[in-house]
Every structure is written in structure tokens, then in C-alpha cells.
Amino acid sequence: MPDTTPRPPRNQPWEKGWAPDTSRIPGTRRLWLAGTLAVATVAACVTAIVMTDREVDEASGTPQTPVNATLPGLISFGSPSPSTTAPPKGKGGLSSPDPTTKAPPRHSSTPTPSAEPSKPTAPEESSPAPVSRWKSVRAVNYPDRYWHATDDYVTVDPITSASAAEDATFKVVDGLAKSSCYSFATSDGGYLRHRNFVLRSERDDGSPLFEQDATFCARPASSSGAVMLESVNYPGRFLRHRNFVVRLESYDHSDLYRRDSAFQVVAGLKD
Numbered sequence: 001m002p003d004t005t006p007r008p009p010r011n012q013p014w015e016k017g018w019a020p021d022t023s024r025i026p027g028t029r030r031l032w033l034a035g036t037l038a039v040a041t042v043a044a045c046v047t048a049i050v051m052t053d054r055e056v057d058e059a060s061g062t063p064q065t066p067v068n069a070t071l072p073g074l075i076s077f078g079s080p081s082p083s084t085t086a087p088p089k090g091k092g093g094l095s096s097p098d099p100t101t102k103a104p105p106r107h108s109s110t111p112t113p114s115a116e117p118s119k120p121t122a123p124e125e126s127s128p129a130p131v132s133r134w135k136s137v138r139a140v141n142y143p144d145r146y147w148h149a150t151d152d153y154v155t156v157d158p159i160t161s162a163s164a165a166e167d168a169t170f171k172v173v174d175g176l177a178k179s180s181c182y183s184f185a186t187s188d189g190g191y192l193r194h195r196n197f198v199l200r201s202e203r204d205d206g207s208p209l210f211e212q213d214a215t216f217c218a219r220p221a222s223s224s225g226a227v228m229l230e231s232v233n234y235p236g237r238f239l240r241h242r243n244f245v246v247r248l249e250s251y252d253h254s255d256l257y258r259r260d261s262a263f264q265v266v267a268g269l270k271d
Contacts, residue, residue, distance in 0.1 A: 139262075140259060146159055147199075148167055152200065154245075155244050159269055165269040169269050172185075173185055175215035177215040177232050181218070182218065183216070193210060193214035194239075197247055197249070199246040213233065217230045217232055221262035222258045225264060227264075231248055236250055240257060
């Protein structure tokens with residue numbers, strides 16, 4: 001007959017006088033041991049790698065790259081150097097007015113194109129200087145007409161009398177405001193100057209404005225043997241005749257303007 005005597009139940013500590021410890025999480029000791037082992041393993045690996053790299057560098061003799069060195073692939077910007085190029089002077093290659101320059105003692109001379117050409121025109125050689133002391137100014141497109149100082153304006157007229165020849169003859173002197181340019185003195189002691197942009201004969205009042213208004217710089221004209229006369233205090237404005245009155249007008253790049261502003265300085269009609 002089988003033994004049917006029941007076995008006493010196990011794991012019943014209350015029957016033996018002790019109770020389980022519920023303040024500790026099961027498996028905590030194992031977790032601490034595993035974590036400590038992992039940290040030790042990582043530290044050992046890092047130490048081994050560092051020692052290996054150091055031995056390789058010492059063996060190869062390769063110098064260490066400085067921290068602040070420029071590495072390939074990085075963009076470096078240098079400080080811009082100050083510019084030493086000065087901006088060009090004057091306007092369009094033409095001379096600027098120089099009102100502070102005093103002219104030397106005035107003497108007879110003949111206007112010829114200066115070394116710096118006018119912007120809108122091509123350089124041309126001027127005609128040979130006439131030997132006459134007094135000069136007359138002839139229009140290129142009206143070769144029978146000359147500058148003629150009347151009571152009000154300077155016109156471009158045919159000269160048919162001795163008195164008209166005297167009024168059409170001028171003494172060319174160094175510019176009152178700029179010695180490298182020219183002024184035109186009249187036989188009665190006056191000068192040709194522009195006022196309200198019209199050329200006329202007036203007495204020198206000694207003012208800087210008069211000296212600038214009476215000073216003109218010779219520029220090469222489009223016609224061979226001729227010059228254009230540019231105002232020293234209005235760069236870009238040239239003397240030209242319109243309706244046979246000599247005026248100071250801005251260059252307009254037209255063929256008519258080029259013809260009307262081209263003049264030849266010839267021997268005086270009355271010497």
C-alpha cells in the first residue's frame with residue numbers, strides 16, 4: 001500500500017521562527033558586480049589604446065599638431081590690406097580749375113593743345129604757331145569768319161573794315177587763373193571772358209572770378225590744325241559759336257558741336 005503520509009510544506013519560515021528580508025530588491029548584488037566589472041573593462045581598454053598610440057607616435061617621430069594650427073579643410077581669412085591707390089583727379093581727364101594759382105608775368109604766346117586730351121575727342125596735332133605777335137581766331141566751318149568783339153558779345157563775322165580787323169585781333173597771353181592755359185587780351189586793355197555763358201570783352205576787375213572766366217585751356221579738336229577752348233572754371237564746357245555768337249556750352253557729342261567748337265588761331269588781321 002503506498003505511503004500517503006503528506007509531506008510537510010517547504011519554505012514556510014514562520015514555522016521555523018524567521019521571516020524573509022523585504023528591504024532588499026532581489027538581484028541587486030549581481031547588478032553591482034556586473035556594473036563594476038563593465039567599468040573596469042572599459043577603463044582597461046582606454047588605457048591600452050592610449051598607451052598603444054603613444055608608443056606608435058614616439059616610434060615614428062611624428063610631431064604633434066599644435067592646437068591653434070590651421071588644419072586642412074578649414075577656411076582662414078586674412079586681414080585686408082589698406083588700399084594705396086589714390087582716386088584719379090579731375091573730371092573725365094580734363095583739368096580741374098585751380099583758382100589759387102597766380103599767373104607769372106604775362107607775355108605773348110599761342111594756344112596749343114595740352115598734353116592731356118579732352119575725353120570726347122581724339123588727339124590731333126595743332127597747327128604750327130604763327131609768327132605774328134597778335135592773333136585772330138577763325139571758325140573752322142566758316143573760314144571767312146573770325147571772332148569779332150562787338151559792344152555786347154563776341155560774334156563770328158566776316159571782317160570787311162580796318163576797325164573790324166582791330167576788334168578781331170587779340171593778344172594771346174598766359175591764363176590769368178592758370179598759366180598753362182590762355183587768356184585773350186583786347187587792344188583797348190580788356191580781356192575776353194564768359195559771363196552768363198556768353199563770351200564778351202570786359203575790363204579786368206582783379207577778382208578771382210574774372211580771372212577764371214577769362215582763362216581757357218586748349219584741347220585737341222576733331223579738325224586737323226584746330227583747337228577747342230575749355231573753360232578753366234567749368235570743365236566740360238567749351239567755347240562754340242551758335243547763331244554766330246560765341247558761347248560757353250557743354251559738350252554734346254554731336255558733329256555740329258564739334259564743328260562749331262573748332263577754331264584756328266592765325267596771324268592777327270591787324271598787326
